[in-house]
Amino acid sequence: MAVVWPFLLAAGSYLLLRWVIWGPGGGSAATASQHAFWVGIMGWLASSLQPAGNAGILYASPDSQPLISTAAIVPALAWPILGSLAVHAIGQLSYPGPRLPRRQADLEVRRVRDFLPRPLAWTVLAVFAGAALQIGWMATLPGYDPVPYGSRPDPAAGFVPYGGDGRVPGIELASYLGPALLVLAVGTWLVLVLITRRRRLEALDSVENSLLRTIAMNRLLRTVATIASGLAAIAGNHAARPDPSFVSSGWVNAAGAVNLAVLLAMWWWAPPKLPAVQADGDVPGRRGPYAASHPATRLSVSLGAASGLAAFVPALAAAFIPGALAGHPALVVGLAAASVLLVTAAGELLIQRNYGTSEAPRGWPRQPVSPAMLTTGIAALTILAAAVIVTSSVQADLGILPSWSPTLWACAAVALVAVLPAGAAKARKGISTAVPGLDAALRAITVHRVVRTLAASFTAQAGVLLLAAGPEIRRTLELEPAPWAWAWDAAPFTGALLCAAGIVIAVIPVRSFARSTGSARTAAKEPAT
Amino acid sequence: MSAGITVDLRSAIPPYEQIRSQISSLIALGALAPGTRLPTVRSLAADLGIAAGTVARAYKELEAGGLVDSRRRGGTVVTAPAAGAPGSGGTVPVPAAVQAAVDHYIAAGRAAQLSDEVLLDVLRGKLGRDASS
Numbered sequence: 001m002a003v004v005w006p007f008l009l010a011a012g013s014y015l016l017l018r019w020v021i022w023g024p025g026g027g028s029a030a031t032a033s034q035h036a037f038w039v040g041i042m043g044w045l046a047s048s049l050q051p052a053g054n055a056g057i058l059y060a061s062p063d064s065q066p067l068i069s070t071a072a073i074v075p076a077l078a079w080p081i082l083g084s085l086a087v088h089a090i091g092q093l094s095y096p097g098p099r100l101p102r103r104q105a106d107l108e109v110r111r112v113r114d115f116l117p118r119p120l121a122w123t124v125l126a127v128f129a130g131a132a133l134q135i136g137w138m139a140t141l142p143g144y145d146p147v148p149y150g151s152r153p154d155p156a157a158g159f160v161p162y163g164g165d166g167r168v169p170g171i172e173l174a175s176y177l178g179p180a181l182l183v184l185a186v187g188t189w190l191v192l193v194l195i196t197r198r199r200r201l202e203a204l205d206s207v208e209n210s211l212l213r214t215i216a217m218n219r220l221l222r223t224v225a226t227i228a229s230g231l232a233a234i235a236g237n238h239a240a241r242p243d244p245s246f247v248s249s250g251w252v253n254a255a256g257a258v259n260l261a262v263l264l265a266m267w268w269w270a271p272p273k274l275p276a277v278q279a280d281g282d283v284p285g286r287r288g289p290y291a292a293s294h295p296a297t298r299l300s301v302s303l304g305a306a307s308g309l310a311a312f313v314p315a316l317a318a319a320f321i322p323g324a325l326a327g328h329p330a331l332v333v334g335l336a337a338a339s340v341l342l343v344t345a346a347g348e349l350l351i352q353r354n355y356g357t358s359e360a361p362r363g364w365p366r367q368p369v370s371p372a373m374l375t376t377g378i379a380a381l382t383i384l385a386a387a388v389i390v391t392s393s394v395q396a397d398l399g400i401l402p403s404w405s406p407t408l409w410a411c412a413a414v415a416l417v418a419v420l421p422a423g424a425a426k427a428r429k430g431i432s433t434a435v436p437g438l439d440a441a442l443r444a445i446t447v448h449r450v451v452r453t454l455a456a457s458f459t460a461q462a463g464v465l466l467l468a469a470g471p472e473i474r475r476t477l478e479l480e481p482a483p484w485a486w487a488w489d490a491a492p493f494t495g496a497l498l499c500a501a502g503i504v505i506a507v508i509p510v511r512s513f514a515r516s517t518g519s520a521r522t523a524a525k526e527p528a529t
Numbered sequence: 530m531s532a533g534i535t536v537d538l539r540s541a542i543p544p545y546e547q548i549r550s551q552i553s554s555l556i557a558l559g560a561l562a563p564g565t566r567l568p569t570v571r572s573l574a575a576d577l578g579i580a581a582g583t584v585a586r587a588y589k590e591l592e593a594g595g596l597v598d599s600r601r602r603g604g605t606v607v608t609a610p611a612a613g614a615p616g617s618g619g620t621v622p623v624p625a626a627v628q629a630a631v632d633h634y635i636a637a638g639r640a641a642q643l644s645d646e647v648l649l650d651v652l653r654g655k656l657g658r659d660a661s662s
Binding site: 097098099101102103104105106107108109110197198199200206 | 531532533534535536537538539552555561565566567568569572573575576577578579604
């Protein structure tokens with residue numbers, strides 16, 4: 001299965017990207033731009049080095065498993081590095097070939113430097129050089145044995161605490177991180193060459209094709225920069241550990257702070273836009289200046305950003321109430337979804353309070369949810385039901401304590417909370433405006449956000465359930481083998497995949513799915529959230 | 530500014546001949562200067578969505594006509610236009626006066642809203658009549 005999974009994921013990524021570029025309205029500058037966007041998102045999702053964060057650290061606590069063996073470190077490094085490179089490579093390979101009978105081509109030899117965003121490329125090169133230096137320096141550092149925590153009497157201070165985590169010799173960890181950085185660098189160059197050489201898209205002219213290559217390079221370079229700085233952070237984490245046999249006041253991983261700075265810088269370094277998409281994005285100019293400039297529309301648009309922030313409420317809760325959410329992943333997902341839904345409901349109430357009037361007619365969209373989003377919602381509900389049913393029946397068979405009930409309760413609570421924004425959108429007063437269909441369009445956006453949040457929440461809950469229940473079930477199956485035991489080997493991967501899918505669903509922009517409705521009533525579109 | 534070519538799959542003219550004639554014309558007009566590297570066979574075939582063999586055949590005929598030189602490491606490079614008899618595949622630099630006349634012909638055709646195919650047919654017909662008289 002370990003060999004099959006990468007191929008399945010690659011095939012899934014390919015099909016998804018092909019669907020984006022070949023789907024309804026495919027072949028346009030807008031779909032090419034969206035395709036590049038999704039490649040960036042998927043590459044970023046695959047690039048997390050979090051599982052390898054403590055590689056080479058020997059824990060003082062015997063309960064924690066150290067990440068020191070080749071079998072443990074190599075997959076933890078290979079998945080994000082090869083995964084994100086593969087996503088970007090698949091992105092280039094999934095562009096469709098020309099289909100029109102009249103084909104065009106430029107008689108030019110394309111070179112990487114013709115499309116490379118120079119300032120970003122130099123910055124990324126500096127990040128790689130910094131990571132190489134950090135890993136090289138770490139290779140010279142000695143290893144320490146872990147010392148169990150304790151305290152010893154001290155004539156001056158009474159008792160002095162001692163002990164701490166150890167680490168493997170630096171050269172040992174560098175023998176993993178160094179090749180990983182090298183593979184990342186070589187792979188990046190190969191994907192850059194692939195981006196340069198990929199076939200021309202016939203829907204775009206020469207300038208737009210060149211710009212699309214630059215956009216793809218921008219997204220690739222930003223992702224690999226975060227991975228390279230992540231490798232440096234792992235090396236920094238190792239290097240910063242003090243010798244536990246001496247009493248130490250603490251340690252700081254400076255490379256980790258640099259990694260965060262690189263992450264923020266790369267997040268800020270947005271790619272250029274295709275001219276056609278930029279023109280299309282100027283909704284006021286083309287589709288009606290009044291709809292976009294109406295304060296209710298601006299309020300609705302700003303709710304997208306507010307919803308994004310609301311999703312981080314569980315992090316705030318965990319910071320202010322330590323331990324409240326620990327060990328309750330279903331609660332974390334549920335709290336995030338409920339917060340987003342409450343913000344959406346508050347937005348509807350604000351629209352009514354500020355712009356609603358009893359005189360204005362209430363407009364309800366003919367198609368409140370696009371078929372694609374509705375299908376996504378139904379699919380998410382089906383996946384959740386399947387995950388709960390399978391997990392509950394297996395746990396009952398094996399006599400394991402059921403872990404599915406928190407998932408079910410959290411989902412039910414989120415579904416109840418979803419009634420608030422949906423009800424508010426249905427019941428609020430109409431908006432006084434001269435723009436036909438604006439009132440209905442704003443209600444449709446709210447309903448879309450509600451369904452999107454529910455679909456994302458259900459998908460993530462299914463993933464979290466499989467991730468949480470999988471290890472216990474597999475441990476039990478080792479003692480009581482069953483013919484279907486192999487299926488649970490895939491539970492962690494499936495769970496992680498569903499969690500990633502939940503995140504992807506949560507960030508689907510309103511415009512992306514609302515495009516297919518094509519109704520004048522959906523004139524006001526959310527730019528991107 | 531790079532030169533471009535178009536291949537019409539509905540045309541009765543084989544794709545390799547369309548590629549050959551357009552590159553030949555671009556060299557004659559000076560749009561492809563001597564020393565200019567042409568894209569690789571695979572790259573041009575991918576952009577046009579046609580078989581690599583089709584592009585390879587066009588390149589081979591251009592090389593036979595002395596218009597390009599295929600090098601093992603340097604790719605396919607445009608050579609200096611060599612004088613040649615009509616129909617031999619070679620070409621000569623087109624004088625500025627002829628280029629201006631062609632530009633004028635195209636502009637007049639566009640003004641009369643004639644399609645490219647009609648303009649080409651008129652030109653072929655004229656050339657054929659002159660050759661036979």
